[in-house]
Amino acid sequence: MRSVPARVFIVTTSVIIALGAVQYRSAVTQMKGATFHDQKSDDGKYIARYAYLPRNRIALRLYRATTAELLAERVYRYPERIRLFWTEDYLIYDTSAEGDDGEIELPPSWWDRAKAKLP
Incomplete structure (x- = not known):
């Protein structure tokens, strides 16, 4: 038999994983039907693609x-x-954000590039 803390940990972890999966599926579904628009950087090195999503959200991808x-x-x-x-x-994509939350460094950091490779 497992102890109570072990059961609580397993249940909590399972709920967090399930909620994350539901949120991920919802995001993928919304992005799949989105219409993306392009804007090229002034120097021509990068392309920003953006789409308007439900609930006042914007998807932004940098290529x-x-x-x-x-x-x-x-x-x-x-x-x-x-x-x-x-x-x-x-x-800079959000001028109202605090600090560097509304911007992407050019070239993007290794962390941004690594996260972009995730499904």
Whole structure:
């Protein structure tokens, strides 16, 4: 027989995994039917693709223009139409965000590139 803390841990972990799977499936379904629009960086090195999702959310993907490699991806809440600002070092997608939450470093960090490879 398992102890009570072990059972609580197993149940809690199972619930978290199940909720994560439901949320992931919902996000994939919404992205599948989304219409993406392109905007090229001023220097032509990158392409930003964005789509409007339900509940005032925006899906943003950053690609390398020459190879079409996905470099970074964000899904965020924004009540207005998207406004992208390209600088030499950043793609700024949310000017109301605090700190560096509303931007993607150019070139994207290894962490952004690694997360973009996940399904």
